[in-house]
Amino acid sequence: MLKRTLIVSALALTIIACGSGSSDDKEVPDLIELVNDTNQEANATDTDQILNDANASENPDVNQILNDTNATEGSNTGSDIPDLDTTLKKGYLIDAPVEGVAYACGKIEGYTTSTGEFSCSDVPIEFSIGAYALGTLDKLTDDGRVFPQDLIDGVSRDNTTDEKVVKMAQLLQSLDDDGNISNIIKIDKSVESRFNELGEEINGLDLDSILAVVDKDKVVADNARKHLQETMRSALSDSLEGEEEGIIDNILDDALGGK
Incomplete structure (x- = not known):
């Protein structure tokens, strides 16, 4: 708008100068036409700017929206949310569940359930x-x-007489x-709390202690x-x-030392 005003003012002065100092009347129509062209150009520029401003207001930058959305979503992935593997595998801790x-296991922590269940994606x-x-x-x-x-470590599954195996079985069964222990072995939270009070010292104690x-009370080894x-x-x-069950029973009898 300022540009148009300056141009018009300059042209007006030129017209005055031409009217007083020149005998060529043809210059005046040419200048008037120039003014008209300038006005049209200025109006077109102003109109384009208005339309652009309106479009910018009504149609915000799509890329900016996407960037803002990604930034918002990214802010929701804090360190308190573990990066979990989607292929979790279930296992069951058993001497009775x-x-x-x-x-x-990695970032995953939990407690075994009433069925002995735990869920992990990797070892150890x-x-x-x-x-x-x-x-x-x-x-x-x-x-x-x-x-x-x-x-x-170093103990096969069919070895139920190893001293360390028997000690672990005694511990779990005694802590019920x-x-x-016929259907489930449940470790109460009070046991966990008491063991935490002793800290690492508890790992150096014998079973009785x-x-x-x-x-x-201790469940006897046998x-x-x-x-x-x-x-x-x-x-x-x-x-x-059927027969398969009988076969597996015989195998287990041999492996586990009979009933």
């Missing part, structure tokens, strides 16, 4: 009761079941909240071993029927 044992998986390190699973088992011997911390064997027999044969 064991509930209340803590597990950790560390199992613990408070500050007490129960054991570590270095390889996911094919059947998803995890028995005490699976948590002890109500003493009835550990149980004394939480005032629990009973603990037999319970583990029966649990394995049931867990490994529950999907078999």
Whole structure:
């Protein structure tokens, strides 16, 4: 608008000058035409600017919208949200299903459920009761079941007489909240809290001392071993029927030392 005003003013002065100092009347129409052309150009420029402003107001920059949206979505992925693998695999901690044992695998942490269930996508998986390190699973088992011997290095699954295996079975069975381990072993939160109070010291205690911390009676070794064997027999044969079940029973009898 200012540009147009200056042009018009300059042309007006030129017209006056021409009217007083020149005899060529043809210059005046030419100047008038120039003024008209200038006005048209200025009006067109103003109109385009108005339209552009209106469009900018009604149709904001799509790229800016996308950038703003991405920025907003990105702000929702804070460090408190774990980067979870979508291929979680379920496993089951068993000597009867064991509930209340803590597990950790990468960024995933949790407690085994009433069926002994835990969910992880990778190994190692560390199992613990408070500050007490129960054991570590270095390889996911094919059947998803995890028995005490699976948590002890160098011990095969069919070895239920190893001293460390029997000790773990004794510990789990002795820590049950109500003493009835026929269907489930449940570790109460009070046990976890008490073990946490002792910290790393608890890992250096013998079984009797550990149980004394939480005032629990010890399940004798032979009973603990037999319970583990029966649990394995049931867990490994529950999907078999008829002759196949009889065959697996014979195999288990040999491997586990009979009923």
